[in-house]
Amino acid sequence: MTSVPVLEAKNLTRRFGGVVAVNDVSLRVGRSEIVGLIGPNGSGKSTMVNLITGELPADGGRLIFDGADISSQPSYRRARLGMARSFQMLRLFLSLSVEENLLLAHHIRMKSSMFDTIIARRSAVEEENSVRKRARELLAWFDLEEFADNPVSALSIGQQRMVELARGLISEPKLFVLDEPAAGLSPPNVDRLITLIHRMRDEFGMSILLVEHDMRVVRDLCDHVVVLDSGVMIAKGIPEMVVKDPVVVEAYIGSGWKRRAKA
């Protein structure tokens, strides 16, 4: 079956002074695929994600999203086209309610202008109602409905991580980039996260690019994995094979991975 991949990153490169943080890296994420982006600390994962979502401009390479070249598009346009991301350091508004965080995320991403709101008042109201409905549905999906009106600060870290995921889903992205979603979660919450990410893919039909240090999460979720080391792609393939690849093992051991990751 040949379908246009959701994302094709072609030969992306990004330098910071003398450091080549991402060096000629290509990857693709197919429809409804979960692709892992892994590598030791400082290998270039966050930079790669920032190049994909448009937070950082690339020094070279191209980015094709849903068949269109978006290399020169700013991050808010990429979001409007259907790209969402979650952050390892959660970017929630702690004093706002859980529901308000979702609504705000939608408005920021879709950027309906003041002009639109005034001129097309009826459609703006309709959109507001349908976004509110979707927010409630998503919160129910994450078992967070009862907290909809509570400030985010009143939730546990595990629940806040779920709000972060719901916030990304509110605009129905085609591609969801998850940056270390398991960071700081207890083992039972990691199990729950794995189940929810599987369901996100299956029920919403979205594609996922997953940056993660926890190898259990990577093995349980990813169809394919791309491994970076010092900005260069050193391996790719199915998780079971990649984690046994001597080049990958060497890269992780050299970085002190054994102390950090539980294989």
Ligand SMILES: Nc1ncnc2c1ncn2[C@@H]1O[C@H](COP(=O)(O)OP(=O)(O)OP(=O)(O)O)[C@@H](O)[C@H]1O
């Ligand atoms: N804004 C920046 N200015 C200068 N150097 C940077 C900047 N961002 C990243 N780097 C450098 O680029 C390289 C790749 O960093 P990056 O944060 O992308 O790695 P990473 O794989 O995400 O690491 P981690 O797993 O620790 O989050 C590192 O050498 C880092 O020091």
